Amino acid sequence: MDELRVSPFLTLPSELIHHILSFLSLSDLHSVGLANRALHQHSLQDTLYQPFVQSHVPGQTVIKPKNSTWRELYRTHHPYWFIPQNKIWFADNAHTGKLLISRYNHHLNTIEAYALVAERRQPTFTTWDWNPEAIIHTFSPKIRLDLNVPIIRLDTAAYSSAEGSSPYRLQREVPMDLHLSPRASAGLYSRLMLTKPWPPAITTAATPVWPPLILPSPVRTRNDSATHFRDHSHRPANTSELSTASFRIRKWMEFASRSQGVSMRVGEDITTWATLREESYRPTKQKPWQGIWCGDYAGHGCEFLAILQRDGETPLPERAEWAMRARERQGSLSSEESWSTAPTEAEAMDIEGDELGALHEHLLEDSVDTLHASVEEPCSPLAELPDEEDESVYHGSIEAVKLTGDPNIPRGEYTFIAPDIGPAGLIRVATEEIFKGARIVKSVGHIAAQGFRDDDFMASQLILISHDRLAQYWETFGHVSFYQRVNLDEFTKVQ
Template sequence: MRADSEPCTSAGECLLTTLPAELIASIFSYLAPDDLSHMAETCRVLYRHATEDRLWRTHVQANVPGQKVTSAYPFASFRELYSAHNPHWFVAKYKLWFSDTGLPGRIVLTRYDQRRGCIEGYQLLANNTNSSFHTWHAHGDTIISGFSPKVKLHLDSPALHLPAHPTQTEDVLVFPVHQEATDAANGDASGASSGKPHGQDGQAQRENDFQSEILMHPSAPNRLQSSFVYARCLSPDDIAERSGRRFPYSHVWPPPAIPSPRRVLGAGLERPTSLRDQDRAQSRREVYDRAFRLHKWLQMHDFEEYIPSPNILTGDFQSQLDLAIRRTAQLPRRITLGEEVSTFATLDPAQYTPTPTKPFRGIWVGDYGAHGCEFLWLHQPDDDPADAFNPERGVGESDAAYAARKRDAAVYRGRLEAVKLTGDANVPRGEYSFVVDDLGEGGLVRVETEAPFEGARVVKSRGHIANNGFSNDTYVDAELFLVSPDVLAHNWLALGHISYFHRVDIDSLIVPN
């Protein structure tokens, strides 16, 4: 029943309206946005409670980490603001997204800009401001690379822009050119000329009030267009079958090295000519909130301007050109070329937030020499309770000494995995960079006594190396220096080289200035 209809007649609904207003307000504060919308359609009394703006402000705030939302601009209410970005609030909520773009991949940090009411994403970049080298004579003349990374966002050009008022895409052609040409050659241009998006019935899509693709930069220069595309999950059987293959794992994303309850089909290393309908979310119910795609293409507004002038061709060439022009006349005036699709996935913030017993968990930036700076996710997967690691107290051991040893037993334990979120031509994104099998006594090599790593715990590591194109990959012996919870150093023993890793503070980058 609509909100402006007669009061509801359901016994349960009427009983609810007889409760005190304060109790109804308290109950409604626990309801999800969809539940509030449904309650607002029952009767006038519940409509007033369900549209209370303080409730909707709470739901907006739950999707905007790192800053306090104080305005519903450019809307009159937080309910309208929430509706404008539904169902893609998850883009701002999870804030860190990594893609399958080529072998290097890329990271985009997303944030909500309440000055304009939009959600934007910017590529995360880093450069090394200290390129010095020096020799560490204490351990076999090992070369140590200086590393002082400067991490920033590429604010000049947003990689993602979801406006407060999304642009309709029904008149934007995203068919591959070869499909349009085939339809025209067969005398069937109805699908393109009717404005039906992606071969679907436009009226049906409007009735569903859901667009699988949102145009992000309708006024972009140089005819370069881009759109945001909702993704849907692969089936569990499909995920298991693909993840069991070798790299690139039949383009499953995120890749197997990154734990995720559900996965989608990525674009991988290929350049697809179009997005397949079966890879898109076809309804709000199918939208997966841990992945999305960015679709880029070159928009041609006048195909004939790219055809040579007829007066420069004669004979058979002229007749072939006339035929081409007659066929082209049946095509729409907008044609897409050079399509590129990138698939993004995220990590739950809890997966990269350090804890007292997992201090190395987080997002890091590392020095990879000629490849430049690369971003990694350091994961401590073992979830054994800390109280399971209680060493026996030594005879005559002081309280302070025992407390320190007990603390170390809780911290230095289990496995440490460094997974590349961005990679290079040798070891690409989504693969392990190095792995420590045991941070505890089983992996301890020594406590370093020589500067500049004096006092650092040194543990056995396995460094991942490969030839160009991630061929012939293997693991080599290495050592990891646990300098501090924010600084690590990795000694590639076979290469005689030590490189640094620094923690990245994601939260400091996601609040607009």
């Protein structure tokens, strides 16, 4: 009778059963393993777990550590595999932020992440025939990982030392004591915490969440807490509550007193980290400028930004909209005059007749003394496009959001916006040698006083030099700044 009850599925050869099981998700594989003893044994087949490990380490062939199985490797780092899977992580540190590159290190069997840094090499001055008075310095940054100190290092020792009073493992803080010396009287301690998504239904522009709303992300987490995230309500009790798009790091200094045998903990800081979906920053044939870029911010050095290409029209920040409208109104002015900044709130009101003339005069008085060149808008811009140019890529907008920042424009804020890189936004196609053949489109640049006070947008021109290099002409400042694409694949692989 027992033989009659055997499922026909289990009479199949083991190789065929394993092949069928290989199409299941991890949760479905676990569910099948609970059906009966025979299926449980089949679900433990080690080769079934290799794809689950590999899927979390894109762009790199995972090598299994010695004396380990694929199943053991997966379980060791579960549920932290999402950290190397997402590759890039950016922080909410006040003003400056930080950008991490995460990866799996098969040599050490660790999940690790290092800060991406850029050095501004000594620039040289160059001239622009179209505007000889413009200030242009070359930009060739040296971009590298800071391998001296990892920001994240997760291994079996870290997981086994997880701290916290919660009975749930995922709510405990995982120690990453990366900067300790046995003889040092002080050490920098850090702990990694998992997060829960913040409900989109109760998220508004005033809600403190990370990543900020201007970045595309289906999942955000709250990044303020009266208890410094010590209460368990901010942490997942199980994997169904887990956010795989964010985590936190608690960091502090600890000083030891050798005479009294006690230690003192000071300077606690909590940083929330978020990622971007790869499809939002990976370039495609139709969106070739998407990506992670490094920009030249002069005295502030190099900063990293996400350049996003959006389809169709997207709402602009209010003052950016004012700056664009001010640019459009300049059609009634001389071709050698340009408006540079958004009007004040009073000037942004609909004004007609004599009031419009007064507004023209007021803006010119504020801006014309600082302008060095005109904004030329040919009557038939399409006629100037090179024959070999693929016109289909020129559509929608280009938005640049800082992933790292400075005291003026901090991380998580726009740095420039080109609302339409298509025919409606085209200013001209450059014929001068330095930018020859580059499409130049209308844009606005973000400016502010220190502490991100009195932020505003001013008219600028985005110069599409190539798919890996951009420039922005700040009309009021008479300055050209450059942006260079970052090759992420160069930093995510472990040799």
